[in-house]
Amino acid sequence: MEHDELTERIAMGLILRTFPPELVDLAVSSCGRAERRSRLLPARTTVYFILVMCLFPHQGYARVAELLNEGLTRARLVHGPRPVPTTAAISRARIRLGAEPLAALFKEAVRASPTPPMSVNHYRNWKVMTAGLTTVALPDSPDNRTHYGLPAAYPALGDPPCADSDNGVLPRIHVVALAEHDTRTIRHAVLERPPTRTAGTLARELCAPLKSGDLLLAGEGFLDPATFAVTRANGADLLWRIHCTSVSHDIAHLRDGSRLCTLHDHPRKVRVIEPAPPSQGESMMPTLLATTVLDHEAAPAAELASLSQHRWCLRGSLATLGPGTPQVLRSRWPDGVEQEIWGHLLVHHAIHRLLYV
Structure with a gap:
């Protein structure tokens, strides 16, 4: 296994372990973003996409979607290969989700984290x-x-x-x-x-x-x-x-x-x-x-x-997340900006929980 692939697997495992599906679903439902119909990019998957996007900020949407697909498959949260969504489909999913579920997930993750x-x-x-x-x-x-x-x-x-x-x-x-x-x-x-x-x-x-x-x-x-x-x-x-x-x-x-x-x-x-x-x-x-x-x-x-x-x-502290931390965010609209900021704060939380708790 190549070094980069191992790093990606470890990083994906950290995200899924720190923010398990039930915690993500709680944040999504508390903001009224739960789906009424099946989608290629449901709210939970979109939350994970944003987290992976912030974990690998210099990767394009397609590669982020591939990494997420591989991680969800290994964790048995999806079954079988799934088509990689288009950039337009990802953008629509992010707009549907909004920023509030990411903020709610941060609050729930802090509440659920062990006390030092x-x-x-x-x-x-x-x-x-x-x-x-x-x-x-x-x-x-x-x-x-x-x-x-x-x-x-x-x-x-x-x-x-x-x-x-x-x-x-x-x-x-x-x-x-x-x-x-x-x-x-x-x-x-x-x-x-x-x-x-x-x-x-x-x-x-x-x-x-x-x-x-x-x-x-x-x-x-x-x-x-x-x-x-x-x-x-x-x-x-x-x-x-x-x-x-x-x-x-x-x-x-x-x-x-x-x-x-x-x-x-x-x-x-x-x-x-x-x-x-x-x-x-x-x-x-x-x-x-x-x-x-x-x-x-x-x-x-x-x-x-x-x-x-x-x-x-x-x-x-945000700079210590690694050389991949962006100097400029990628989101071109305010709700996406807030999504991305909360995503980076959630990644920061996951890494510091691993290091210090």
Whole structure:
């Protein structure tokens, strides 16, 4: 057996084991996409097609369909050889399915995944979660350009400029995700959906599942005042980067070197920590750490600074899926874009579940 064929078989087995037919059918039926008549590409098969497409993003539709056919046959989920559907038939099946079943499957897969031991993802008395943001380039189709517009930075999320020297200026979709600190397993994600989900609503919706006992690590600019208020109302604590000019005035200096302060855009008292100087090659931007954990004995400054240095990055985490991860998605219409994003998040979930659980 050739090496590539073995890799493909292992990858297909991982997808079918992580997302068994009953889980896929549950997600499909919960969104009202179950078939009323037999089709060459029923909803379940279309979901698997999208997952395989994201697993092998540089393969054409025909080859993805062949890989799926082979995998379903080996798993005895179909009987006998099946004709390879045309590109037009696949596109129609994707349009019928929509994006919602993929989002529902992600939620069900997260709910069904085993819980790591208590020693994992924890710092002292907190469960550590980390927030990440990335932008994904899209094909410059009329539908994508009309829906998402041309790229523009999202200052409320601390988003970098979207111009890409390799891909030109393309429409972009913003994705934010919440992951476990140690396992890097994504537990919740929110996708931009203009005009209802904009910069501020993305972060607020992402932080809604946080609860008492959680400690959220976030980057500079991620927590606007409204997001801060939502997160604190749920009882979660925060540790995030701020610019040195954000400090309004000092209230008290603590024995571990941190200090109690107020910030210009946050009326509540926070604790500010000066992290270690950046190593060679890192940004020299003068930043500080702010946290809602005011007790320096419960969480010493040096420990929080060390914790922050290992903050998860969504862009980098998706890039670790391999050289096949696309720089630009293939979907030329918004529902297909969302399908594809959820497909990549589901593939990420399958691989990290294998690695860390």
